[in-house]
Amino acid sequence: MNTTTFQETNAVAVTTGGAAAVAASQQLLPIPLSKLRPSSRNVRKSGATSIPELASSIARVGLLQNLTVVAAPDGEHYEVVAGRRRLAALKLLVKRRKLAKDHEVHCLLVLDDAARTVSLTENVQREAMSPIEELFAWKDLVAEGRPVEDIAADFGVTPLVVQRRLKLANVSPRLLADFGTQAVTLEQLMALAITDDHAAQEAAFYDSPQWQRSPEALRDHLTCDEIDASRGAVARFVGVEAYEQAGGGVRRDLFADEQSGIFLTDGALLDALARDRLAPTVEQVRAEGWAWVDAAPRVASSDLYQFQRARSARREPCKAEAKRIAKLEDQQAKLQARLDDENADMTDEQAQALQEEMDELGNELDAIEQRLVEYSPAVVALAGAVVSLDPMGGVVVHRGLLREEQAKVLREQARQEEGGAGSNPVDSDGPAKPGISEKLAKRLSAHRTAALQAEVARHPQVALVALVHRLAMRVIVDSYGSGGSPVDISATPQDGLGLHAPDVAQSLAAIGMTKVRQAWADRLPDNSETLFAELLTLPQQELLSLLAVCVASTVSVLASREEEVPAAALARAVNLDMHDWWTPTAAGYFEHVSKAKALEAVQAFAPDQVKRLGKLKKADIASEAERLAVGTGWLPVMFGGQDAAVAAEAATRVVPESEVRAEAVGRGSIEAVAKEGEHATA
Numbered sequence: 028m029n030t031t032t033f034q035e036t037n038a039v040a041v042t043t044g045g046a047a048a049v050a051a052s053q054q055l056l057p058i059p060l061s062k063l064r065p066s067s068r069n070v071r072k073s074g075a076t077s078i079p080e081l082a083s084s085i086a087r088v089g090l091l092q093n094l095t096v097v098a099a100p101d102g103e104h105y106e107v108v109a110g111r112r113r114l115a116a117l118k119l120l121v122k123r124r125k126l127a128k129d130h131e132v133h134c135l136l137v138l139d140d141a142a143r144t145v146s147l148t149e150n151v152q153r154e155a156m157s158p159i160e161e162l163f164a165w166k167d168l169v170a171e172g173r174p175v176e177d178i179a180a181d182f183g184v185t186p187l188v189v190q191r192r193l194k195l196a197n198v199s200p201r202l203l204a205d206f207g208t209q210a211v212t213l214e215q216l217m218a219l220a221i222t223d224d225h226a227a228q229e230a231a232f233y234d235s236p237q238w239q240r241s242p243e244a245l246r247d248h249l250t251c252d253e254i255d256a257s258r259g260a261v262a263r264f265v266g267v268e269a270y271e272q273a274g275g276g277v278r279r280d281l282f283a284d285e286q287s288g289i290f291l292t293d294g295a296l297l298d299a300l301a302r303d304r305l306a307p308t309v310e311q312v313r314a315e316g317w318a319w320v321d322a323a324p325r326v327a328s329s330d331l332y333q334f335q336r337a338r339s340a341r342r343e344p345c346k347a348e349a350k351r352i353a354k355l356e357d358q359q360a361k362l363q364a365r366l367d368d369e370n371a372d373m374t375d376e377q378a379q380a381l382q383e384e385m386d387e388l389g390n391e392l393d394a395i396e397q398r399l400v401e402y403s404p405a406v407v408a409l410a411g412a413v414v415s416l417d418p419m420g421g422v423v424v425h426r427g428l429l430r431e432e433q434a435k436v437l438r439e440q441a442r443q444e445e446g447g448a449g450s451n452p453v454d455s456d457g458p459a460k461p462g463i464s465e466k467l468a469k470r471l472s473a474h475r476t477a478a479l480q481a482e483v484a485r486h487p488q489v490a491l492v493a494l495v496h497r498l499a500m501r502v503i504v505d506s507y508g509s510g511g512s513p514v515d516i517s518a519t520p521q522d523g524l525g526l527h528a529p530d531v532a533q534s535l536a537a538i539g540m541t542k543v544r545q546a547w548a549d550r551l552p553d554n555s556e557t558l559f560a561e562l563l564t565l566p567q568q569e570l571l572s573l574l575a576v577c578v579a580s581t582v583s584v585l586a587s588r589e590e591e592v593p594a595a596a597l598a599r600a601v602n603l604d605m606h607d608w609w610t611p612t613a614a615g616y617f618e619h620v621s622k623a624k625a626l627e628a629v630q631a632f633a634p635d636q637v638k639r640l641g642k643l644k645k646a647d648i649a650s651e652a653e654r655l656a657v658g659t660g661w662l663p664v665m666f667g668g669q670d671a672a673v674a675a676e677a678a679t680r681v682v683p684e685s686e687v688r689a690e691a692v693g694r695g696s697i698e699a700v701a702k703e704g705e706h707a708t709a
């Protein structure tokens with residue numbers, strides 16, 4: 028603003044000499060920059076920011092607004108009471124040798140008594156441009172033919188800043204008007220600017236309910252048919268540069284950082300490029316002798332469960348392999364110890380380097396482990412493989428896949444070779460996945476056991492079916508094996524889950540089962556004969572409730588591998604949903620998996636945080652992953668892949684009549700198991 032009219036700062040002069048005295052008391056003088064210094068009476072104590080940008084602007088277009096000064100007590104210098112940022116920018120230009128030390132600056136000299144009033148007036152009696160006016164001013168500069176680079180230089184900003192202003196100025200006029208009234212936030216406007224289509228912008232905002240107008244939701248709405256290069260596994264594998272070189276369309280969010288905000292518009296081209304890049308791997312796998320090999324960049328778990336999986340065997344490593352495995356595991360342990368040492372003075376960069384070294388060791392171990400897995404020649408001649416990508420964009424090969432007709436041929440061959448009593452050469456557990464340790468698998472399956480016990484306890488009909496199924500397999504079918512039944516007919520309560528999961532006792536399922544069993548214990552007599560007589564008097568429904576609790580207590584579905592999902596039919600019959608019984612925590616999951624596995628999980632529920640977490644130490648990743656997982660509904664594969672596992676199991680064997688009936692049992696909503704105890708004692 029122009030500082031040449033400050034009537035109120037010269038009140039004394041006005042009263043003694045009138046307007047002429049006021050004019051005489053204010054002089055616009057050229058003063059050498061070396062004689063100017065900041066004044067302690069400048070009311071602005073903060074806000075001295077963006078000095079380099081202001082200096083660049085002054086160098087380009089000059090000082091457009093004079094400084095306001097008073098004479099210093101030494102009689103040689105002048106103190107700047109209004110214009111501290113401008114003075115700092117001018118001094119910076121001197122330091123950069125773009126101005127001489129004695130460069131003359133136009134300054135308004137005011138009376139010493141008016142110094143603070145003048146400073147306050149300049150800062151108070153000003154009105155900033157509205158955001159809309161600023162946006163259109165940038166747009167008008169470009170409309171006049173000014174290059175973006177020149178405009179950026181004039182204002183001491185980068186061309187990207189100018190492009191962002193122009194992008195906002197091109198948003199729908201209706202949205203800009205609402206932005207001016209604060210009905211639309213700047214963050215929402217930035218999200219909507221991902222497209223130049225005004226109709227699409229307005230539809231995304233005005234057709235969405237208020238609670239779906241977050242910047243993230245608006246951006247997702249406008250890019251729902253496109254591929255986020257920072258999240259998509261195929262995009263990561265191909266790379267944006269290769270995709271663009273092939274002519275692929277790209278939409279860039281100018282308001283995102285360099286690692287995000289890039290959306291690919293041609294999914295077909297992206298898949299074609301991925302297949303081309305996977306071709307060498309396909310040929311390598313085909314050379315192994317498989318009957319067929321397909322390249323499929325995008326493969327969901329449900330896609331793989333359409334196949335049956337041939338059984339494989341893990342051979343013992345040779346001496347050289349065993350020695351290498353031991354060395355790699357020893358190196359991993361040492362690196363992990365360094366990462367876990369809280370007293371170690373380690374920078375984030377050093378921790379990241381150690382973690383990358385850990386990942387490299389893990390990759391080599393995985394490669395060795397893959398070589399130890401072998402299939403029989405008969406399997407290789409019939410089965411196939413799918414070359415695909417994991418969620419992080421890494422190449423993964425699914426071997427030993429069988430279509431239904433191939434599985435039948437393989438079974439028939441096995442029966443003929445072993446006189447009809449051979450073992451099933453087809454694995455009914457579904458496709459194997461790289462994953463978690465045996466210790467964690469048992470820990471998670473202990474929680475699943477507790478949850479399944481709680482559900483069976485509140486489904487008497489299913490409990491009866493499970494019991495009859497177990498008896499029928501032994502008495503009617505005359506099978507000495509378990510027949511796949513999870514029920515231990517010797518009635519041994521499975522109370523040792525805490526050995527595998529120390530926190531299971533605090534779970535809702537375990538607490539509920541403890542309460543309902545205690546309720547029956549308080550009600551029923553200890554003496555065997557008295558108990559029998561008491562049971563004879565119970566109504567059938569109460570007897571079935573007691574049966575359900577007893578059967579449930581014998582259920583055990585402990586597993587040693589991530590891909591194992593025992594008793595899938597029983598779980599489906601009671602509509603087991605682990606969301607009701609288990610929550611992902613650092614102590615319960617993330618601390619027990621590798622960094623890569625933890626980041627793979629984060630990719631599923633908070634993909635925008637993967638890059639940030641990747642720079643943290645393992646303990647910090649676990650803590651952050653727990654926080655980010657809250658409310659997302661994420662579950663580990665062992666809990667979340669249940670329906671698919673059931674489908675795979677059903678596809679590879681004949682389901683007994685009793686299980687069919689069990690699976691047909693109606694499903695009710697999950698209720699607190701403790702309520703059963705109240706009903707039992709009613």
